[in-house]
Amino acid sequence: MITALWLLxxxxxxxxxxxxxMAALWECQRSGRGQVVDAAMVDGAASLMSIFYGLKxxxxxxxxxxxxxxxxxxxxxxxxxxxxxxxxxxxxxxxKFFAEFAQRTGLDEKFVKRQYDRRAWPEMREAIAALIGExxxxxxxxLLEGTDACFAPVLSLAEVAQHRHARERGAFIEVDGVRQNAxxxxxxxxxxxxxxxxxxxxADTDAVLAEAGYGVDEIATLRxxxxxxxxxx
Numbered sequence: 001m002i003t004a005l006w007l008l009x010x011x012x013x014x015x016x017x018x019x020x021x022m023a024a025l026w027e028c029q030r031s032g033r034g035q036v037v038d039a040a041m042v043d044g045a046a047s048l049m050s051i052f053y054g055l056k057x058x059x060x061x062x063x064x065x066x067x068x069x070x071x072x073x074x075x076x077x078x079x080x081x082x083x084x085x086x087x088x089x090x091x092x093x094x095x096k097f098f099a100e101f102a103q104r105t106g107l108d109e110k111f112v113k114r115q116y117d118r119r120a121w122p123e124m125r126e127a128i129a130a131l132i133g134e135x136x137x138x139x140x141x142x143l144l145e146g147t148d149a150c151f152a153p154v155l156s157l158a159e160v161a162q163h164r165h166a167r168e169r170g171a172f173i174e175v176d177g178v179r180q181n182a183x184x185x186x187x188x189x190x191x192x193x194x195x196x197x198x199x200x201x202x203a204d205t206d207a208v209l210a211e212a213g214y215g216v217d218e219i220a221t222l223r224x225x226x227x228x229x230x231x232x233x
Contacts, residue, residue, distance in 0.1 A: 012044030075125035086137035087154035101149040202230010
């Protein structure tokens, strides 16, 4: 629930607003006219749901929770516990990828032939769970990563930054001892400045007051009366 709410804020709101602003600037260069960008989280969330409304219209989406292809209903699109109590995710939706997953894991060929037969899903889920439970997460990584089996380990926040893909991509950086994601997206020419450490609360008090028209003595008086607080740069 918390993850869904954050996705609504960041993707449904901020990302759509940023895209809207860029689109408006692009259009303004051609028309010479400005316009209001009206971005609401509910609109962004509805847009992100388009695939599911499409599936529903096609009769391929049931209202029951956990009964569909992408909500945990399909055994070939789910997370499974490994022998060491960790987890991995599998998502070979396409038949050719599921066939490779089955071949590499030893899953019975009969399930490949009946991948989208919902009557086979309960038995298929049990079979996949049993297989995944036979090895540790790292053993499965060694076997399946880099293949077309559509597999990935479920990682902690600390593990994500240390994963080979993240390291080679430089997906995380460290700023003032704090690990965080690197700026994205990336450009071939325009290079953003590295993120700066956060300033202490009130660090801009003097500058803000000066910009508002207060003199040095007035600011000192406000500080002495503790009307204005916070450090200065």
